[in-house]
Amino acid sequence: MMDFFQDARSDGSGRVSLRHLAGRDQDEFLGLVGASAELHRPWVSLPSTPEQFQDYVRRYARPDEESLLVCVRGSGEIAGVINVNSIIRGRFQSGSVTYAAFAPSAGKGYMREGLALVVRYAFEQLRLHRLEAQIQPGNYASIELVRRVGFRSEGYSPELLYIDGAWRDHERWAITNTMIDVAPTPPHPTLPER
Known part of the structure; x- marks a missing residue:
């Protein structure tokens, strides 16, 4: 397993x-999606067939998308998935995160640790600003998750995203690389000088 960061804590815990x-994650991932159907409805829709999973893997092979599995140390069990979607470069240097815990390990704090790692990865490795x-x-669980990781509330958008057959209202939350202590990195080459 390739670790991007050893852990979210400086003491290694x-x-x-x-x-x-x-692609090798297909069977485990689809099994977890099936076991988590009640947990995910109506918040998120994940691939539930081999064909949908392969499309999902292809989508996240593009340079403006990242899909990261949150894995439990020791067992390697997949606890959840966190995606960085719609990465926009240039003056924006931003991406949108989506995530889902899987039922067998939900409620244990793994996603909070995983999201903190993804935030660091996005700012230090992908060199995003936001x-x-x-x-x-x-x-409520999702709102509490981003709040605990350090995101700030930025507003409310009626009918923002099409989910589970309808346009849904959403709260907007965000975090920037100036809001947390991240390793200094040079700006992404697509960021204009002025």
Whole structure:
């Protein structure tokens, strides 16, 4: 397993690591999606067939998309998935995060540690300036997750995203690389000088 960061804590006590989603994850991923259907509805829709999974893997092979698995240290069990979508370069240097915990390991804090790692990865490795999360107002667990990682509330957008057959209202949350202590990195080459 390829770790991007050993853990989210400086003392090495983190319980999860990250790795890119790959075709070899199909059986485990689809099994976890099936076991998590009630947890995910109506908040998120993940691939549930081999064909959908292969399309998902192809999507996240593009340079403006990243799909990272949150894996439990020791067992390697997949606890969740966090995606950095719609990466826009140039003056924006931003991406949008989406995520889902899987039922067998939900509620254990793995996603909080995983999201903190993804934030660091996005700022230090991808050299983004900003990450956004759009969350349906009734998804209290998701709102609490981003709040605990350091995202700030930036507003409310009616009918923002099409999910589960309807246009859904969303709260907008964001974090920038100036809001947390990240390793200094040179700006991404697409960032204009002025």
